[in-house]
Amino acid sequence: MNRYNIIEQTGEQATGTIYFGENKETLEKVIIKKYKKKFYTWSDCMALREIKVLRTFNHLNIVKLKELIKENNVLYSIYEYMDQNLYDYYQTLRDSNTYLQETEIKSIMHQIFQALHYSHKNQFFHRDLSLENVFINHDTQQVKVSNFQAAREMNAKGQLTDYITTRWYRAPEQLLHSASYNYKIDCWAAACIMAELYLLGPLFPGNSESDQLFRIIKILGTPKDWPDFHNLMLNMTKNKGQTPVYEPQELAYIIPQASVEAIDLLKRLFIYNPQNRFSAAQALNHPYFTGISLQQYKMQLTNQNSFLSPSNSRSNQQHTGQNQEKQSKSQFNKQGKLNQVKDQDQVEEDPNEYLTSPTKKIQKTHQQRLQQK
Numbered sequence: 001m002n003r004y005n006i007i008e009q010t011g012e013q014a015t016g017t018i019y020f021g022e023n024k025e026t027l028e029k030v031i032i033k034k035y036k037k038k039f040y041t042w043s044d045c046m047a048l049r050e051i052k053v054l055r056t057f058n059h060l061n062i063v064k065l066k067e068l069i070k071e072n073n074v075l076y077s078i079y080e081y082m083d084q085n086l087y088d089y090y091q092t093l094r095d096s097n098t099y100l101q102e103t104e105i106k107s108i109m110h111q112i113f114q115a116l117h118y119s120h121k122n123q124f125f126h127r128d129l130s131l132e133n134v135f136i137n138h139d140t141q142q143v144k145v146s147n148f149q150a151a152r153e154m155n156a157k158g159q160l161t162d163y164i165t166t167r168w169y170r171a172p173e174q175l176l177h178s179a180s181y182n183y184k185i186d187c188w189a190a191a192c193i194m195a196e197l198y199l200l201g202p203l204f205p206g207n208s209e210s211d212q213l214f215r216i217i218k219i220l221g222t223p224k225d226w227p228d229f230h231n232l233m234l235n236m237t238k239n240k241g242q243t244p245v246y247e248p249q250e251l252a253y254i255i256p257q258a259s260v261e262a263i264d265l266l267k268r269l270f271i272y273n274p275q276n277r278f279s280a281a282q283a284l285n286h287p288y289f290t291g292i293s294l295q296q297y298k299m300q301l302t303n304q305n306s307f308l309s310p311s312n313s314r315s316n317q318q319h320t321g322q323n324q325e326k327q328s329k330s331q332f333n334k335q336g337k338l339n340q341v342k343d344q345d346q347v348e349e350d351p352n353e354y355l356t357s358p359t360k361k362i363q364k365t366h367q368q369r370l371q372q373k
Contacts, residue, residue, distance in 0.1 A: 001069055001076055006032060015149055020081070030066065031079040039075045050149040051077065053124055061115035063135065063146035082135035082144055086193070089136050094200045102259055105197045108136070109283075110292045111143035112193065116186050116280035119145075123154045125183035130166040131193055154183060167212050168192060168202045172272050175213045178228065184274040187283065191269035198257045214244070221248030226273040261288040 004021045011018035016035040022028060039045050045068060046052065054065035067078040083089075086108070093100060100108075112134060119126060126133075128150040136143050171188035173181045195203040204219070206212025222245045223229040251270075252263050265288045271277040278286070 001071055004030065004032060004078070013147075013149070021078075029081055031081045033077045033079070035075040035077075037075075038073045039070060040073055042070065045070060045075050048149075049151050050147070053119075053148040053151045057119070057122065059115060059118045060142070061111045061144050062118065063144045079146070082142075082146075083138045084136060085132050086134045086136060086143075086197070087131035090131075090197060090200050099200065099257060100197055102198075102257075102262065104141070105194065105262075106289060106292055107141055108134075108143050108197065109190070109194050110289050112145060112190055113280045113283045115143075115145040116190060117284060119151075120154075120183045120186070120280060124148070124151045125154060126151055126186050126189075128166060129186050129189035129193070130169045131196060132166075134193065167206055167209065168204055170209075170212060171274070172213065172216060172223070173228075173274055175209055175216075176229070182274060184277045184279065187269055187277055187280060190280070190283070191266055194262070194269075195255055195266060198255050198262070203254070217244060218246050219249050219251075219254065220270055220272070221246050223272040225271075225276065229272060259288070261286070261290075264288070 003024055005024055006019045006021045008020045009017060010020050010031070013033075015037070016033045019032040019034065021030050021032045023030065046055075051065070051068065054063070058064075063082070064080045065077060066080060069076040069078065084092075090100060112129075116126070116129075126145065126148060128147060129145065133147040134143060134145055169189035169192045171181065171185040174185060192203060204212060204215045206215050217223075251266055252258070252260075255263065255266070258266070265278070265283060265286045268278040268286070269283065283289075
């Protein structure tokens with residue numbers, strides 16, 4: 001670590017402390033993670049999930065692991081840095097009563113789905129996708145997914161932990177303690193992020209696991225096309241009480257800022273049955289992203305550095321933004337129904353390729369977000 005200056009602590013994780021630092025020789029700004037656990041061999045270091053993943057990953061929209069350093073049995077990981085996480089980014093806009101334009105949301109979500117598609121194709125799913133784990137550079141609008149410490153190999157054996165994802169982004173199958181969820185939980189979490197970027201507040205801000213599930217059902221309706229739902233519900237409630245029956249609300253009224261294409265994509269991602277839920281590849285092929293090209297932001301990329309700033313506190317002021325005018329391009333027929341999405345247009349995928357096994361006004365503090373686990 002004699003080549004790096006540790007300048008400021010920027011965060012705390014279960015596995016380590018996060019610092020802002022710089023290379024003494026090049027003055028390159030970096031993010032440094034100091035692990036709490038002691039490591040006595042390099043094989044122990046290499047066994048860490050986030051290290052295992054990021055050493056092999058190389059993608060425009062995934063934060064790069066630059067270096068590993070082990071000194072006196074203490075492990076440090078050195079990462080490239082970004083300006084802000086997405087929560088801090090939109091909080092700045094919200095404080096100035098400014099909504100994100102839909103073109104910005106499209107660019108952000110396109111890059112998130114690119115990262116997920118790459119990760120899933122390489123047989124890992126993230127399992128903790130949230131606004132705090134996605135970062136953005138202001139000048140280039142480049143987006144990168146980070147924090148793969150909860151990532152899991154798709155062919156890994158053994159029971160999966162159902163509470164790993166941050167609660168507000170947790171898929172129904174996790175909330176119902178399914179032992180065989182798969183990579184589609186990342187797609188549900190991405191949909192939660194997408195809705196939150198429009199609302200500048202979470203769509204399902206549950207206070208507990210049961211409240212989280214209730215909020216989902218109240219908006220999306222009681223599942224009708226998911227055979228596992230009732231069995232999982234019975235196991236969770238231990239046969240106590242009845243499952244609430246709700247009809248789905250219209251997302252267009254809940255997220256009035258979103259275009260018709262955006263609402264349709266959200267509906268395809270917010271499907272209870274994971275087998276029918278859109279994958280990242282299918283999302284990328286949706287008409288919502290028509291006209292979005294990777295080249296649009298590849299051309300803007302530079303070697304400049306940006307600082308991954310500490311998270312700001314959640315504002316206690318209520319979000320009272322006005323509805324924005326919705327503009328929709330002609331991907332819809334005269335009846336307003338979305339034309340069929342074709343996977344082969346852009347990204348080819350086997351729908352079973354990745355399976356692993358059988359609002360309104362929001363006021364939450366940043367500390368409450370951190371307590372969702």
